[in-house]
Amino acid sequence: MAASRASVVREVSGLPVFWFQADRAEYRAREGKDGYLWDVQGYYGGDLDKFWFKSEGEGSFGEKPEAAEVQGLWSHAIGPWWDLQVGARQDLAGPERTYAVVGVQGLAPYLFEVDTAAFLSTKGDLTARIEAELDQRITQRLILQPRVELNLSAQDIPELGIGAGLDTAEVGLRLRYEFAREFAPYLGIEQEWKLGGSADYARLLGEGTSATNFVIGVRFWF
Numbered sequence: 001m002a003a004s005r006a007s008v009v010r011e012v013s014g015l016p017v018f019w020f021q022a023d024r025a026e027y028r029a030r031e032g033k034d035g036y037l038w039d040v041q042g043y044y045g046g047d048l049d050k051f052w053f054k055s056e057g058e059g060s061f062g063e064k065p066e067a068a069e070v071q072g073l074w075s076h077a078i079g080p081w082w083d084l085q086v087g088a089r090q091d092l093a094g095p096e097r098t099y100a101v102v103g104v105q106g107l108a109p110y111l112f113e114v115d116t117a118a119f120l121s122t123k124g125d126l127t128a129r130i131e132a133e134l135d136q137r138i139t140q141r142l143i144l145q146p147r148v149e150l151n152l153s154a155q156d157i158p159e160l161g162i163g164a165g166l167d168t169a170e171v172g173l174r175l176r177y178e179f180a181r182e183f184a185p186y187l188g189i190e191q192e193w194k195l196g197g198s199a200d201y202a203r204l205l206g207e208g209t210s211a212t213n214f215v216i217g218v219r220f221w222f
Contacts, residue, residue: 069092111135114132127154133146167196190213
């Protein structure tokens with residue numbers, strides 16, 4: 001029986017699975033023109049190796065997207081809670097950029113969901129992104145989620161309005177209600193800052209260096 005059980009585990013755990021999640025699909029009310037944001041990801045594969053895809057972007061209604069990207073990644077489990085991801089990223093808004101991507105995604109101690117990646121563009125630009133979020137259950141269905149995102153750059157990139165060092169920081173708080181585990185509307189607030197050289201570029205263009213967004217959206221997966 002032990003051999004039979006081991007065989008079942010090998011067969012079942014090796015079956016490919018498709019998963020898709022819209023982590024953030026939201027309307028953003030803010031000073032000036034209101035906007036929108038999407039942040040989706042998913043994968044197809046088994047326990048150890050997967051094809052992982054991601055897309056995110058944002059903009060103001062009635063205008064072209066301010067930022068939009070897609071990523072295609074090979075993901076390999078390097079531990080029970082962590083995946084190493086390698087692949088490519090294509091920017092779809094602003095100056096054209098294609099990047100090689102190396103990152104790590106998983107669950108840190110105390111149940112922080114962490115997604116980190118370094119990006120090397122075909123122009124030689126090196127940037128990085130760190131995202132972390134934590135689900136705090138108030139009840140079985142009501143969940144408070146703090147979230148932090150940091151973007152960094154190894155050099156100035158004037159055509160993108162990015163300065164060397166810490167480029168931007170975002171801190172948000174979202175409260176969602178899970179009508180079902182797969183469907184949860186939410187509302188919240190998020191503060192964004194442009195920092196250092198990026199703030200200087202924004203001032204030269206007459207743009208603000210910070211923004212407060214009041215958000216309403218939905219998180220779903222299947």
